[in-house]
Amino acid sequence: xxxxxxxxxxxxxxxxxxxxxxxxxxxxxxxxxxxxxxxxxxxxxxxxxxxxxxxxxxxxxxxxxxxxxxxxxxxxxxxxxxxxxxxxxxxxxxxxxxxxxxxxxxxxxxxxxxxxxxxxxxxxxxxxxxxxxxxxxxxxxxxxxxxxxxxxxxxxxxxxxxxxxxxxxxxxxxxxxxxxxxxxxxxxxxxxxxxxxxxxxxxxxxxxxxxxxxxxxxxxxxxxxxxxxxxxxxxxxxxxxxxxxxxxxxxxxxxxxxxxxxxxxxxxxxxxxxxxxxxxxxxxxxxxxxxxxxxxxxxxxxxxxxxxxxxxxxxxxxxxxxxxxxxxxxxxxxxxxxxxxxxxxxxxxxxxxxxxxxxxxxxxxxxxxxxxxxxxxxxxxxxxxxxxxxxxxxxxxxxxxxxxxxxxxxxxxxxxxxxxxxxxxxxxxxxxxxxxxxxxxxxxxxxxxxxxxxxxxxxxxxx
Amino acid sequence: xxxxxxxxxxxxxxxxxxxxxxxxxxxxxxxxxxxxxxxxxxxxxxxxxxxxxxxxxxxxxxxxxxxxxxxxxxxxxxxxxxxxxxxxxxxxxxxxxxxxxxxxxxxxxxxxxxxxxxxxxxxxxxxxxxxxxxxxxxxxxxxxxxxxxxxxxxxxxxxxxxxxxxxxxxxxxxxxxxxxxxxxxxxxxxxxxxxxxxxxxxxxxxxxxxxxxxxxxxxxxxxxxxxxxxxxxxxxxxxxxxxxxxxxxxxxxxxxxxxxxxxxxxxxxxxxxxxxxxxxxxxxxxxxxxxxxxxxxxxxxxxxxxxxxxxxxxxxxxxxxxxxxxxxxxxxxxxxxxxxxxxxxxxxxxxxxxxxxxxxxxxxxxxxxxxxxxxxxxxxxxxxxxxxxxxxxxxxxxxxxxxxxxxxxxxxxxxxxxxxxxxxxxxxxxxxxxxxxxxxxxxxxxxx
Numbered sequence: 001x002x003x004x005x006x007x008x009x010x011x012x013x014x015x016x017x018x019x020x021x022x023x024x025x026x027x028x029x030x031x032x033x034x035x036x037x038x039x040x041x042x043x044x045x046x047x048x049x050x051x052x053x054x055x056x057x058x059x060x061x062x063x064x065x066x067x068x069x070x071x072x073x074x075x076x077x078x079x080x081x082x083x084x085x086x087x088x089x090x091x092x093x094x095x096x097x098x099x100x101x102x103x104x105x106x107x108x109x110x111x112x113x114x115x116x117x118x119x120x121x122x123x124x125x126x127x128x129x130x131x132x133x134x135x136x137x138x139x140x141x142x143x144x145x146x147x148x149x150x151x152x153x154x155x156x157x158x159x160x161x162x163x164x165x166x167x168x169x170x171x172x173x174x175x176x177x178x179x180x181x182x183x184x185x186x187x188x189x190x191x192x193x194x195x196x197x198x199x200x201x202x203x204x205x206x207x208x209x210x211x212x213x214x215x216x217x218x219x220x221x222x223x224x225x226x227x228x229x230x231x232x233x234x235x236x237x238x239x240x241x242x243x244x245x246x247x248x249x250x251x252x253x254x255x256x257x258x259x260x261x262x263x264x265x266x267x268x269x270x271x272x273x274x275x276x277x278x279x280x281x282x283x284x285x286x287x288x289x290x291x292x293x294x295x296x297x298x299x300x301x302x303x304x305x306x307x308x309x310x311x312x313x314x315x316x317x318x319x320x321x322x323x324x325x326x327x328x329x330x331x332x333x334x335x336x337x338x339x340x341x342x343x344x345x346x347x348x349x350x351x352x353x354x355x356x357x358x359x360x361x362x363x364x365x366x367x368x369x370x371x372x373x374x375x376x377x378x379x380x381x382x383x384x385x386x387x388x389x390x391x392x393x394x395x396x397x398x399x400x401x402x403x404x405x406x407x408x409x410x411x412x413x414x415x416x417x418x419x420x421x422x423x424x425x426x427x428x429x430x431x432x433x434x435x436x437x438x439x440x441x442x443x444x445x446x447x448x449x450x451x452x453x454x455x456x457x458x459x460x461x462x463x
Numbered sequence: 464x465x466x467x468x469x470x471x472x473x474x475x476x477x478x479x480x481x482x483x484x485x486x487x488x489x490x491x492x493x494x495x496x497x498x499x500x501x502x503x504x505x506x507x508x509x510x511x512x513x514x515x516x517x518x519x520x521x522x523x524x525x526x527x528x529x530x531x532x533x534x535x536x537x538x539x540x541x542x543x544x545x546x547x548x549x550x551x552x553x554x555x556x557x558x559x560x561x562x563x564x565x566x567x568x569x570x571x572x573x574x575x576x577x578x579x580x581x582x583x584x585x586x587x588x589x590x591x592x593x594x595x596x597x598x599x600x601x602x603x604x605x606x607x608x609x610x611x612x613x614x615x616x617x618x619x620x621x622x623x624x625x626x627x628x629x630x631x632x633x634x635x636x637x638x639x640x641x642x643x644x645x646x647x648x649x650x651x652x653x654x655x656x657x658x659x660x661x662x663x664x665x666x667x668x669x670x671x672x673x674x675x676x677x678x679x680x681x682x683x684x685x686x687x688x689x690x691x692x693x694x695x696x697x698x699x700x701x702x703x704x705x706x707x708x709x710x711x712x713x714x715x716x717x718x719x720x721x722x723x724x725x726x727x728x729x730x731x732x733x734x735x736x737x738x739x740x741x742x743x744x745x746x747x748x749x750x751x752x753x754x755x756x757x758x759x760x761x762x763x764x765x766x767x768x769x770x771x772x773x774x775x776x777x778x779x780x781x782x783x784x785x786x787x788x789x790x791x792x793x794x795x796x797x798x799x800x801x802x803x804x805x806x807x808x809x810x811x812x813x814x815x816x817x818x819x820x821x822x823x824x825x826x827x828x829x830x831x832x833x834x835x836x837x838x839x840x841x842x843x844x845x846x847x848x849x850x851x852x853x854x855x856x857x858x859x860x861x862x863x864x865x866x867x868x869x870x871x872x873x874x875x876x877x878x879x880x881x882x883x884x885x886x887x888x889x890x891x892x893x894x895x896x897x898x899x900x901x902x903x904x905x906x907x908x909x910x911x
Binding site for chain 1: 501502504505506507508509510511512513514515526527528529530531532533538541542545546548549552553554556584606607608609644651652653687690719720721722724799800801835836838839840842844845846847849850851853867868869870871872873874907908909910911
C-alpha cells in the first residue's frame with residue numbers, strides 16, 4: 001500500500017520527541033452499496049476512503065493524528081502532530097527494521113465483489129423484492145440492501161512489527177412492512193460473511209426475503225408483550241447478542257482497568273452454571289467478526305473467557321496488555337484509520353450444552369420464547385443491559401403459543417449468567433452485527449444454543 | 464479550508480457535467496481536536512483533519528452516487544465517473560431531480576466563532592483536567608471516572624449544482640463530557656454530565672461536573688421495583704431522544720413509502736393539546752442550526768404539530784415533488800450519502816411551569832433520567848415503544864428512592880396523547896432535538 005521506507009521514516013519522525021512507542025496504521029477501503037426501496041432501485045453508491053493514523057505513546061499518554069494524504073509530506077505532518085501530543089525521553093529515535101507478521105486469513109475469498117458486474121448486484125435486489133411481496137398480500141413495503149466492502153490495512157510499529165490484511169465483507173439485508181387491522185409491523189433478516197460474491201452461491205436472497213416478510217406477517221397477529229419478570233428461553237443463534245451485552249463488554253480490559261466493569265477482580269470465580277463456556281474467536285472462519293490480524297497487527301486468536309462457568313480471562317488490546325506485561329489477545333480494533341484502536345469483541349459465542357431444545361421449552365411453564373433478538377445495550381459498570389425482541393412468542397404450559405409485539409428485555413449481566421439453567425445441544429451462529437463502543441462501530445458475530453434464563457424482565461405493556 | 468475554497472471545488476465538478484446531465488457536488492472539510500484525560504494525565508490527544516466529496520448524477524430520471532474521502536484532483540474526476548457509471552443501474556423515477564433555487568433567503572446565522580481558533584491545545588487539556596478534578600471533588604462517593612473529554616470541531620461545507628444552487632456553511636462547536644463512577648459498598652453507579660458551546664470560553668465546567676456527580680450518586684442504592692402502571696416524567700435528555708423518534712415518523716419519505724404511523728392523519732388530533740412540535744434549524748440556540756439543508760436550500764421553521772394537531776410533514780426536493788408540494792428545506796446528509804429527509808433542530812414549545820412544580824403534582828410516578836436500547840426496543844413503524852430505564856420514584860409530589868433495571872413501555876401514538884404537561888426548561892442538547900421535561904400518564908413500568 002505504501003513503501004516500507006516511508007513507513008520507517010514516518011515511525012522515526014513520530015519518535016523524535018521521545019515517544020516510547022509509535023505506530024502507523026494505513027487503510028484503503030472501497031465499498032459498493034445498492035438499495036432497493038418502494039419497488040425501485042434507488043441508486044448504486046460507490047465509496048473510496050484511504051488514509052493513515054499515527055499514534056505515539058509516552059507513559060499513559062497517547063498522541064494521535066490522521067491524514068488522508070499518504071505522501072511523505074502528509075505522513076510526516078501526521079507523525080509530528082501525534083508526537084507533539086506525547087513528549088517523552090525514551091531515547092528511541094530510529095526504527096531499524098521491520099519483521100513481517102505472517103497470519104493466515106480465516107477464510108479465502110473466491111469472487112472479489114469489485115470484479116462482479118453491478119447489474120448482478122441490482123438483480124439480487126429485485127429478486128428479493130419480488131419474493132418478499134409474493135409472501136403475502138399484507139406485505140406493503142420492502143427495502144433490500146446489498147453491500148460489499150474491501151478493506152486493506154497495513155500496520156507497522158516501533159517494536160519492528162509489520163503486518164497487513166485484506167478484509168472483504170459482503171452482506172445482504174431485507175426489511176418488510178406488513179399492514180393489518182392493528183396497524184403496521186416490520187420484519188427484518190440479513191446475512192453477511194467475510195467472503196466475496198460467492199455468498200450468493202450459498203444463500204438464496206428470495207429465502208432471506210421470505211423470512212423477513214414472514215416475521216412482519218406473523219407480528220400482525222401479535223399481542224402486546226407481557227410486563228414483569230419471568231423465565232426466558234432464547235432460540236439457537238438468535239441469542240448471542242445476549243452474551244455480547246450481558247458479559248462480553250464487561251470483559252474488555254480497558255473498561256475493567258477503569259473500574260467500569262462488574263466483572264473486575266473476578267477472574268477465577270465461578271460466575272455461571274458449570275456448563276457455560278464463553279469464547280471470543282477472531283479466527284472463526286467465515287463468521288462476520290473474523291480477520292487475519294487485528295488493527296494493531298496482532299493475529300486473531302481464540303480466547304476462552306468463561307470456562308465451565310469460571311471466569312478465565314478478559315480481552316486485551318496492545319496498550320492494556322503492555323501495561324500488564326502480557327500479550328494482546330488480538331482484540332485491538334478500530335472503525336477506520338480516523339480512530340484509535342481499543343478492546344473489541346470479534347465472534348463471541350456460548351458453546352453447546354447437552355439438553356434437547358424441545359425439552360427446555362417443554363419444561364417451561366410460563367415465559368417468553370425469543371426466536372430472534374434485535375440489538376442491545378449495556379452499562380458495564382452496573383451490569384444492567386437490554387436487548388430487543390425481533391421475533392418472540394409466549395410460552396404457556398410448555399408450548400410456544402402466541403406471537404408477541406416488539407419490546408426490550410432488561411437484566412443484569414452477572415445475575416443473568418448465574419441464572420442460566422438449561423443449555424441446548426443445537427448451537428448456531430446468529431446474524432451479522434455491528435457493535436458500537438465509544439462512537440466506533442465494528443463488525444461482530446455471535447452465537448448460542450437454545451438456553452433458558454430463570455428470570456428476566458420483559459418490557460411489554462400487558463399484565 | 465474555508466467554504467469559498469470548497470465551493471470552488473464543488474463548482475469545478477459541476478462544470479464537468481455533460482449535456483442532459485444534472486450534477487450535484489457536496490464538499491466537506493473538518494478539523495477536530497479530542498482530549499481524554501484520566502487520573503490527572505492525558506490519556507489520549509487526537510488532532511485530525513478530514514475532507515470528502517459526494518457526487519450525485521441524474522440522467523434520464525435515473526440517479527447514481529459516489530463519494531470519496533479526499534479532495535485530490537484525480538480522485539474528484541474518478542468519483543464523478545463512478546457516479547455516472549452507477550446511474551444506469553438505478554430504476555427510473557420521474558420525481559428524481561436536484562433542488563432548484565426557490566427564492567427563500569438563508570437565515571445567515573453566525574455559527575462560526577473565531578474564538579475557538581485562539582485557544583491553545585494546552586488550554587483545552589486543562590479544561591478536561593479541571594472537569595475531571597471537579598467531578599472527583601464533587602462527592603466523597605465518587606470513586607473515579609470512566610472518561611473526561613474535551614472535544615471541538617471546525618467544519619465547513621459547500622454544495623453546488625447544475626440547477627444553480629451555490630451554498631456554503633461553516634460552524635464551530637466544542638464540548639466537555641464526563642462519565643463518573645459512584646460507589647457505596649460493592650455497588651457502582653454511573654452518571655454523565657456535559658456542556659456544549661460554539662467556543663470554549665462559554666463551556667460550563669461546573670454544571671457538567673455537578674450533573675455527572677448528581678446523576679451517579681442519586682442512583683446509589685437503586686433497586687428493581689414491582690411492575691405497575693405509572694405516570695412518568697421524562698427529563699430533558701430523555702425527552703429529546705423520544706422527540707427525535709417522533710420526528711422521524713413525520714418525514715415525507717416515511718409517509719410516501721408507507722412507513723409512517725402518521726400517514727393520512729394530517730389535521731387530526733394526534734397529541735395532547737399541550738404538544739406543539741417545531742423543527743427550526745434557523746434558531747441559533749440549536750447546536751444543529753444551519754443556514755442551508757443537505758441540498759443547499761435555505762433552512763426554515765416548520766411547525767409539525769400545533770396544539771396536538773398534525774400540521775405538516777418534512778420534505779426534501781424529491782419527496783416534496785412526489786407528494787405534490789415542495790421541499791421544506793429538510794434534506795439531511797453527510798457527503799457520503801444522498802439526501803434523506805429529517806428533522807434538524809426539533810423542539811417542543813415549552814410550557815409555563817418548572818419541572819419541580821410538575822413533579823409536586825404527581826402522587827405516584829417515576830422520573831426517568833436515563834434510557835437504554837432505544838434502537839432495539841422502539842419500532843417507529845409500528846409505534847411499539849419499550850426501553851430500559853433508570854430514575855427516581857416520585858411519591859406524594861417528592862423525589863424518592865432510585866430505581867433501576869426497569870423498562871417503560873407504551874406506544875408512540877399513546878404517549879403523544881398521554882402527555883399531561885410540558886415543562887418550561889427547554890434545553891438545547893448536542894443532538895438534533897432539544898429536551899424539555901414532559902409528563903406522560905399511563906405508562907407501563909416493568910420490574911420484578
